[in-house]
Amino acid sequence: MTPSGARRLTEPVLGVLVFLVVLGIWELWAGAADSFLVPTASEVAERVWHVWPTSDFLSQVGQSLKRYAVGFALATAIGIGLGLVVGTSHAARRTLEPILELLRAVPAIAIVPAAIIVLGPGDASRITVITFGLCFPILVNTAEGVQAISPEVRDTASMLHVGRVERMVHIYLPAALPSIMAGLRIAVSLGLVLVVVSEFVGEQNGIGYYLVVQQSEFDYPALYAGILFLGLLGYGLNRLFLVVERRVLAWHYGATGG
């Protein structure tokens, strides 16, 4: 067997082993601590079994996912749209840069209280927070991608009489797509952070709300079951994104040998 072949077999096995060892340490340590503040791994696993399949928990998840999806979609539209404008027009860049730089520096979770005052508790304020936070990485990556397009591509577009709108949609958008996807990849993970944190305050449902409730009701195993679910959800969303990215950027990976 080749060394790399051997590594391909042993590395996943090692990965599972390390995972089990960490679980074991948790179990022993929490068992030794014998405190209701620190549930053991088996207690949490038992709660996972009873919490995850319940309609209450799943509807909380549904609420969060709805906000996440709408916020992500809005941020994608705004981020790519503004990114194309900022990336192509010097005038737009100079005009918008000060305000965009300032807003970008604001941590998105800092606007949660203000969003609740203006939009009230509920979907609108959470979605606003998510959209606000996610549109900047998408915007910046789109603008950078567009600015990095080679002069040859621009010249070719001019020689082929590609008009303004067509140039945006059929030249700049695909040419900047590798960079845009990098922005979206950041947004996939950041979105989950924002949806959970935004639901911590003044909310009646969602996973963030669920975590806060379990904390206040001292149901710590359920709290950890929720956290574990978020970990799996984040992992799943990332994997899903990678599949989409591989598909959309197949030409790019081919061209760059990636």
Place this chain on the structure above:
Amino acid sequence: MAEPVLRVAALEKRYSEAGPAAIADVTFDVLEHELLAIVGPSGGGKTTLLRLLCGLMRPTSGSIHLDGRLVSSPPREAAVVFQDYSRSLFPWLNVYRNVMFPLRTVGAPRSEKSARVATVLAEVGLEDAGRKYPWQLSGGMQQRVAIARALVSRPEILLLDEPFASVDALTRTELQDLVLRLYDHEEHGVTIIHVTHDIDEAVYLADRVLVLSGRPGRIVGSVGVPLPRPRHQTATRSSPQFLSLRNELHGVIASLQE
């Protein structure tokens, strides 16, 4: 008798008002169905001249007329093949779609346009490559795709900007013969301006060779090439007439550098 297709009069380009001229006092005519080569040292204003001819840039003074009309933006009758094929082809489109791109606004049935694409792909020897992506082809084949894309809209004038500078010597001779074949092809009757720093290539391909001096670029010589067509890599290049023409041009360029 052939008419001038392109008239270039007293062309001058300065990139900044007080800066030096990149080209100055450039005047020449190009006849219908002429293959004109423009040679000159690197950095000698060849690219500036070509970008002006393409309408990608406006001259500081002087004028370019194509078919009697002033060129102020890329004319529909002109097509260009850039040196850097890897950047001028759209990597997100396959070969067929790249070549189809210039026809997107042509009001003809899809089947007709499709047949047109198939014809030019066959002319450049890529009849089977339609479904491939540019990165799946060699450099020489990519440049063939670029040539096919330039020809598909049946341009009156084809501008070649050092088109073979980035390929290996063997591929270069193949592409030179491809250009000769397309030029001799009756249906096209296309006028070609070929910018190169390779004197032998210029003599081998052209009906007439203009010599552009460096800084600022001026036309310092015009040498007719009465070599018989069709031309052949070995027979033409070893003829005494070829050798005396290339020596004459080498003499003109050498005198520039003194």
